[in-house]
Amino acid sequence: MPNVHRLPAKAFRPQPDEHAQAMALLRERGLTMDALLQACQRALIADPDGALAALAPHWPGKGDEDAAE
Structure with a gap:
């Protein structure tokens, strides 16, 4: 069966909890994870320094199980 989605999927591996x-939290607000990730990506493109500064306290660090490679 051909892929019916306009854009190919990208994957990430979040911690389950x-x-x-x-x-x-997103569901309570009527939002989706897909929309959140798109908004984060757009914020990064629009204002890289501001977006990264806002996320800095939450960034996975070295030694974290979920740290980006």
Whole structure:
């Protein structure tokens, strides 16, 4: 069966507990994880320094299980 989505999927591997908490918070607000990730990406493009500064306290660090490679 051909892919019916306009854009190819990208994957990330969130910590299960963090993902569940985030999904619940988004659901309460009528939002989706896809929309959140798109908004973060757009914020980064529009204002790299501001977006990264806002995320700095939450960035995975070295030694973290979920740190980006």
